[in-house]
Amino acid sequence: MDGGIDVIEFRSVTKRFADGTVAVDGLDLVVESGKITVFVGPSGCGKTTSLRMINRMIEPTEGTITVDGRDVMAGHPADLRRGIGYVIQQAGLFPHKTIRDNIATVPLLLGWSKPKARARAEELMQTVGLGPEMAGRYPAQLSGGQQQRVGVARALAADPPVLLMDEPFSAVDPVVRESLQDELLRLQGELGKTIVFVTHDIDEAVKLGDKVAVFRTGGHLAQYAEPAELLARPADDFVDGFVGRDRGYRTLGFLSDEVPLGTITPVHVGESATGGWTLVVDEEDKPLGWVTGAGPVAEADVLPGGTLHPVASGSLRSALDAALSSPSGQGVAVDDEGRLAGSISADAVLAALAAAREAA
Amino acid sequence: MSLLFSYLFDAAHWSGPTGIPARIGEHLFYSVLALALGAVVAVPLGALIGHTRRGGFLVVGIANGMRALPELGLLTLLVLLMGIDLLPVTIALAVLAVPPLLAGTYSGVRNVDQGAVDAARGMGMREWQILFKVEIPNALPLILGGLRASALQVIATAAVAAYVSFGGLGRFLIDGLKSLDYSQMAAGAILVALLALAVEGLLALVQRAVVSPGLRGGGRRSPTAEITTPDSSPDSTDTTTATPEPAGATP
Numbered sequence: 301m302d303g304g305i306d307v308i309e310f311r312s313v314t315k316r317f318a319d320g321t322v323a324v325d326g327l328d329l330v331v332e333s334g335k336i337t338v339f340v341g342p343s344g345c346g347k348t349t350s351l352r353m354i355n356r357m358i359e360p361t362e363g364t365i366t367v368d369g370r371d372v373m374a375g376h377p378a379d380l381r382r383g384i385g386y387v388i389q390q391a392g393l394f395p396h397k398t399i400r401d402n403i404a405t406v407p408l409l410l411g412w413s414k415p416k417a418r419a420r421a422e423e424l425m426q427t428v429g430l431g432p433e434m435a436g437r438y439p440a441q442l443s444g445g446q447q448q449r450v451g452v453a454r455a456l457a458a459d460p461p462v463l464l465m466d467e468p469f470s471a472v473d474p475v476v477r478e479s480l481q482d483e484l485l486r487l488q489g490e491l492g493k494t495i496v497f498v499t500h501d502i503d504e505a506v507k508l509g510d511k512v513a514v515f516r517t518g519g520h521l522a523q524y525a526e527p528a529e530l531l532a533r534p535a536d537d538f539v540d541g542f543v544g545r546d547r548g549y550r551t552l553g554f555l556s557d558e559v560p561l562g563t564i565t566p567v568h569v570g571e572s573a574t575g576g577w578t579l580v581v582d583e584e585d586k587p588l589g590w591v592t593g594a595g596p597v598a599e600a601d602v603l604p605g606g607t608l609h610p611v612a613s614g615s616l617r618s619a620l621d622a623a624l625s626s627p628s629g630q631g632v633a634v635d636d637e638g639r640l641a642g643s644i645s646a647d648a649v650l651a652a653l654a655a656a657r658e659a660a
Numbered sequence: 661m662s663l664l665f666s667y668l669f670d671a672a673h674w675s676g677p678t679g680i681p682a683r684i685g686e687h688l689f690y691s692v693l694a695l696a697l698g699a700v701v702a703v704p705l706g707a708l709i710g711h712t713r714r715g716g717f718l719v720v721g722i723a724n725g726m727r728a729l730p731e732l733g734l735l736t737l738l739v740l741l742m743g744i745d746l747l748p749v750t751i752a753l754a755v756l757a758v759p760p761l762l763a764g765t766y767s768g769v770r771n772v773d774q775g776a777v778d779a780a781r782g783m784g785m786r787e788w789q790i791l792f793k794v795e796i797p798n799a800l801p802l803i804l805g806g807l808r809a810s811a812l813q814v815i816a817t818a819a820v821a822a823y824v825s826f827g828g829l830g831r832f833l834i835d836g837l838k839s840l841d842y843s844q845m846a847a848g849a850i851l852v853a854l855l856a857l858a859v860e861g862l863l864a865l866v867q868r869a870v871v872s873p874g875l876r877g878g879g880r881r882s883p884t885a886e887i888t889t890p891d892s893s894p895d896s897t898d899t900t901t902a903t904p905e906p907a908g909a910t911p
Contacts, residue, residue: 355782357778357781357782377784378784378785378786379784380784381781381782381783381784382783382784383784386779386782386783388775388778388779388782389775390773390775391775391779392773392775392776392777392778392779392780393776393779394776394779394780394794394798395773395776395798395872395874395875396797396798396800396872396874396875397872397874398874405780405783406783406784409783409784409785409789438872438873438874439874440874451779454779454783455783464782
């Protein structure tokens with residue numbers, strides 16, 4: 301997907317509902333192609349209305365919206381929508397259809413043959429991490445997370461260049477949500493779709509978005525920027541308040557780690573510790589936890605450690621968190637295989653942060 | 661006992677144009693005609709109101725109004741107006757078929773998970789496709805529940821056809837009453853009840869066959885029965901958990 305196509309452009313778009321409510325007020329915004337753009341804001345800020353105007357589920361009162369240069373108001377809305385993937389909150393699967401047939405919906409609407417549409421559906425099940433044994437099941441037999449995977453697969457079925465996602469992960473529990481988010485990022489790495497994603501969760505916005513549009517109540521765009529920029533330089537008090545109190549801490553997530561690792565001498569279970577805090581590792585040098593005091597180490601004495609900082613993929617945030625969450629005050633860094641790589645102190649992280657500031 | 665069953669078990673009454681099989685055939689014929697006419701009116705109207713979500717008050721008004729009509733009075737009036745003909749009989753019985761079918765179709769279509777309808781529209785289904793590919797298949801348990809209730813009602817009441825000189829199982833009741841042949845009346849009553857039960861059983865089998873397994877759950881009979889509980893299929897396997905959809909309201 302090269303730049304310039306599948307751009308979504310809002311030009312002075314206003315939506316006023318019949319009761320006089322202004323949901324979106326003079327929105328000017330360009331959604332870049334091949335990127336994830338997140339619309340975020342409190343309830344009633346017009347983020348969902350803006351999203352739903354892209355596929356004409358809601359029609360703008362004033363202004364124009366173009367997708368790939370074409371006005372969305374030209375032509376039949378059904379034809380527009382078949383070219384745009386659509387994922388909604390509760391997945392919205394068809395209860396009477398099997399998973400396979402749910403996913404095959406748009407290809408069949410587009411006139412594909414049944415075998416071809418079903419083959420495509422089964423291929424997509426694999427793409428989104430659903431086992432082939434799910435193909436003949438019905439939505440009621442799936443968990444919320446699995447249903448949402450089906451929702452994503454269904455939206456991708458006809459390979460649309462644009463994907464609209466309306467709070468797709470907000471109805472699942474936090475653990476499942478995080479895995480769905482990671483999955484989406486992995487998929488996007490392969491597919492490079494133009495994705496517009498609506499959420500009220502700023503953490504989700506910052507995690508997923510290449511760019512984030514913060515909406516303010518009354519349908520105004522408060523700031524449109526890359527996540528790191530948003531956290532580092534909120535445009536005004538509203539954005540500042542919305543991105544939250546610990547935005548300084550979250551900014552660390554965007555700084556790659558150049559923290560020098562300290563050396564640490566671990567012991568194995570059965571060996572003798574020399575006193576103070578000592579790190580215990582298993583036979584493969586993977587950290588198990590900490591012991592305190594001198595003497596031989598029994599497995600039962602090992603206290604759980606803090607979070608681990610992956611040296612290759614971590615950020616300053618994970619480095620600092622490793623240091624802060626460790627019972628000994630010394631964070632533990634690991635390599636790609638999870639083996640001990642060294643120790644991290646909070647001071648070292650802060651020094652690296654100061655260095656990064658100077659470099660910027 | 662013998663009085664109750666003597667007419668019924670007399671072989672002489674099981675053949676000929678006024679025999680029991682012929683009367684059952686007539687009874688079914690009037691019932692099917694009335695159900696067909698009722699369905700032609702109630703199903704499209706209920707589906708339309710349920711789909712557009714406009715005019716729900718009409719459903720309540722029509723259903724309650726029709727339920728309140730006195731059947732015998734209505735039939736007499738129609739026959740007076742239209743003469744002794746099959747049409748007034750059919751209309752009078754169809755009036756009974758409409759309320760359950762209308763309420764069932766309306767609440768079935770209306771209570772389809774709005775997420776599924778929104779997704780269908782957002783994926784590019786046209787309105788008629790949403791209705792036929794999503795709403796009606798999902799409403800089928802309630803539509804068929806309405807049909808079963810209507811069928812029961814119509815079959816139980818179709819005996820009134822005999823009141824205006826038509827056939828059917830009502831003949832045994834009317835003729836029996838006239839000649840004080842209580843055994844004949846008992847036979848009529850028993851046969852009407854058995855026929856209603858048989859048709860109910862048949863329609864239950866039809867429902868089982870045509871409703872998607874994805875919607876199958878507890879026995880849904882009529883729109884007045886629990887209509888909104890989404891069920892996890894009993895045959896769902898291993899680690900999967902069923903997630904309930906938002907429940908709707910009773911009609």
